[in-house]
Amino acid sequence: MALSFAVTAGVTFLAWAVAAVLSQSMGDAMTLSSSVWLATGVTFGALLAVKPPKRPAVLAGAGLAATVLGLLDGLAVLPALAFGINEAVAASLGAWVARLLRSTGPDGSMEPGKAYAGVLLGALLTSALGASIGVMLWTWALPQPIAIAVEWRVWATTTFVGILLIAPLVTSLAGFKVKRSGGMATSQFLAGAGTFLLFFVVAALIFSADVSDRFSASLGPTLTYLPLPFMVVTAILWKERGATVATLIGALALIGWTNAGGGPFAEVEGFPGEAVIEIQGYVAVMALLVGVVNALGAAAAQALAQAQDWRTRYRQVLDSTRTVVANFDAKTGAAAWGEGASELLRTNAKVLLTVQDFIAHTDPQEQPALQADWRDLTQGQRDHVLWKNTLRWADGRVASVSARLSSVRGADGQVEQVAALLEVEA
Structure with a gap:
């Protein structure tokens, strides 16, 4: 347990430090500040990616990294610790908001749009809260006065942009595995x-x-x-x-x-x-x-x-259940066969282009009754009919079928389709 905590905290510390160095290298000569702050995005993204038992280690690693950065910038120990705590608190609250919208539904799946909205809301909270606490810490830690509004804007915007860039990257790579295929x-x-x-x-x-x-x-x-x-x-x-x-x-x-x-x-x-x-x-x-x-x-x-x-x-x-699904056009009789129809019917279902092709393979003495049933269905006189027939194919094979045909009416009340369920005897 202690080893796992140390590894997670150490990886977070290193990733945070690399992101901080990269951010500082993107500084603007005119404003003497970073144009984007990626390090908080590492904290935010890691809190979304890791399992709950590892989150304290992530916060410890990020907080320690922020504290070390403060010491390297010339702050005293206490103010540096305060900035480290600010990093952990702001990121944890923002990630908590993001997780609320990333929660899975009853079927165990996560809604991607809702999850991304959570990232945006969490990023806004983290950047705004971190900037608010940060400027207060600057006024306490620095002897000279600071432009509070400017500092707040720089902190908030750089952090927000950094989270938008880094957090999705961290979460997308969290479950990455090298695969040979797929x-x-x-x-x-x-x-x-x-x-x-x-x-x-x-x-x-x-x-x-x-x-x-x-x-x-x-x-x-x-x-x-x-x-x-x-x-x-x-x-x-x-x-x-x-x-x-x-x-x-x-x-x-x-x-x-x-x-x-x-x-x-x-x-x-x-x-x-x-x-x-x-x-x-x-x-x-x-x-x-x-x-x-x-x-x-x-x-x-x-x-x-x-x-x-x-x-x-x-x-x-x-x-x-050895069941075949079919759909027939009420006017033309054109057939649309479901998957597996050919295997169960013991013939190529694609050659049965219409309901008339289907009827033609039944016993001749049964065909007039089937034609009458079809007319009743398509004209709306009956809603359902039951057929029980033996289909005989040209190659000598047969298929015993019990079919239920039901009319499907459109918005105008007219029959548009005929749905069929055909149960084929083994």
Whole structure:
């Protein structure tokens, strides 16, 4: 137990430290502050990804890392500890809110859209609460006065953007296992790589240092959001894990180019640091778009899996009861046969194009009565009919069938379809 706690805390500490160093390397020379803070995203994402017994270890590792960072920045021990506690408290409360919306339903499945909404709400709470406590700690720990509103805005926005970039990445990679099969197809991977490369090419052109010379001062800002569709297509092709990695790489590149003075945001600034705010908004929009795409894709995959599961169960029930499902058009008699019809009927069901083809293979003396039953059904005179026949095929095989045909009426009350359940004797 102690070893597991130490390992989890140590991994969290290292991941938090790497994210903090990377964030500090993305600092803006004008504002002397980081443009994005990824470390809290590590804490937030880990709290969502790990099981409940490991959460205290995550908080301990993140809190210790934040404390060490404070000491390295020149804070005294007590203020540094306070900043470490702030990291743990803000992230834990935000992750708790996110988990409330990530909770599984009665069938044990998680709603992806609801879960992503939880991440957004939790990120807002973590960034706002952390910023509020943080500025109070700064006023207590620093001898000189600080611009509270500016510090709060910088802390909140950088933390919020960092959580949007890192938390989905952590949760998507939490259950990752190397598989020999069942992964992304090569063609799909290459298509995603192509769109990701296009994103970088277009983004590099627009966020270059001479963007106004290339596109003119008025056209450059207009083209700012042109790279985003390529990132969205990449997310669709690469699914959640690949999309979160691509989003993080793309976001860091955009922030780095802007901090270096490139792109339309840096060329036109109304006040010092405006470009940082604008690129933060830009990256947040990109992360939100990818997050929504991932949520929609996960919901579609979940629905497909449930449909396939029910399809399998449905087929098993039909096979075990030797039942065939068919649907006939009331006007034309065109037939649509369910799965397994050919095996049970002992013939190729595709050749039975209409109900008349079906009737033609019954005993000749029974056919007039069957035709009359069909007319009664399609004309609305009867709702159900029962047929019990022996079907004789051209190859000499036979199939004894008990069928129940029921009329299906449309909104106008007229019979549109005839549904049939055919039980085939063994």
